[in-house]
Amino acid sequence: MAQTIISVKNLRKKYGDFEAVKGISFDVQEGEIFGLLGPNGAGKSTTLEIIETLRSKTSGEVWVDGFNLDTAPNEVKKVIGVQLQASGYYPGLTLVELIHLFAGLYNEKVNPLQLLDTVNLRDKAKSKFKELSGGQKQRFSIATTLINHPKIIFLDEPTTGLDPQARRNLWDLIRDIRSKGTTVIITTHYMDEAEVLCDRVAIIDSGNIIALATPDQLIDELVATGFERPKEVKQANLEDVFINLTGKHLREE
Ligand code: ADP
Ligand code: MG
Numbered sequence: 001m002a003q004t005i006i007s008v009k010n011l012r013k014k015y016g017d018f019e020a021v022k023g024i025s026f027d028v029q030e031g032e033i034f035g036l037l038g039p040n041g042a043g044k045s046t047t048l049e050i051i052e053t054l055r056s057k058t059s060g061e062v063w064v065d066g067f068n069l070d071t072a073p074n075e076v077k078k079v080i081g082v083q084l085q086a087s088g089y090y091p092g093l094t095l096v097e098l099i100h101l102f103a104g105l106y107n108e109k110v111n112p113l114q115l116l117d118t119v120n121l122r123d124k125a126k127s128k129f130k131e132l133s134g135g136q137k138q139r140f141s142i143a144t145t146l147i148n149h150p151k152i153i154f155l156d157e158p159t160t161g162l163d164p165q166a167r168r169n170l171w172d173l174i175r176d177i178r179s180k181g182t183t184v185i186i187t188t189h190y191m192d193e194a195e196v197l198c199d200r201v202a203i204i205d206s207g208n209i210i211a212l213a214t215p216d217q218l219i220d221e222l223v224a225t226g227f228e229r230p231k232e233v234k235q236a237n238l239e240d241v242f243i244n245l246t247g248k249h250l251r252e253e
Helices: 044-051 073-079 095-106 112-118 134-145 164-179 191-197 215-224 238-246
Strands: 004-015 018-029 033-037 059-064 080-082 152-156 183-188 200-205 208-213
Touching: 004 044, 004 183, 018 044, 018 183, 018 200, 018 208, 033 044, 033 164, 033 191, 044 059, 044 152, 044 183, 073 080, 080 134, 095 112, 095 134, 112 134, 134 152, 134 164, 164 183, 164 191, 164 238, 183 191, 200 215, 208 215
Parallel strands: 033 183, 033 200, 080 152, 152 183
Antiparallel strands: 004 018, 004 059, 200 208
């Protein structure tokens, strides 16, 4: 039986008079890739950042690995890995220097090259952050979430703006991290990505969770209502054409 590692109960967040998160509840199971989907402004980042202890909540309760967010925020911080926005990195430092910097903040001893290996960036060890491609920056920022050996990592739109090859490469990396037992919570605007990557997804709209199940279950439920795609589906799509023509190997490496 899967264990619950995150439990959110009736979570609300108000910014002034505006309620961005309207009393949502969900559980995340240990070892799953859990997707938070929804249009811009739905409340995804707000929800993630509250769980990450980076934002205050208005009401509701959150438990992370058995620790209550209100009474044991420091315990919560110890078991989670948080991704910084790209602007959070000193652009002129090398990857090894940045890893030493973060390791110092976490009070952890790390082997930078070993860590870079896990995200396939060992050959960029002496490169500056600003010299990396978009996909490499994302991989590096995922590496930094792993410094404190977290049980859970949070990835907020990690593949936004990446080309199809880099996106697929990141899926492999995320699966790899999960296969080592780490729970992953991810937000994305790409439904194809959520479908192949996520064990379960919550769809959030205007601060409410309007669906929560496996991608398969949600698709089956829609089909059961009599929904049909307007056109006969082709055996491939334009992204298949693109990958077929340009190959799966990463660019800008
Ligand atoms: P998402 O990540 O799903 O796009 P957010 O959680 O970033 O959504 O934002 C949810 C809503 O809350 C949006 O309407 C946004 O404009 C608003 N919001 C987010 N942060 C703030 C803030 N610091 N002050 C006021 N409103 C905010
Ligand atoms: Mg967001």
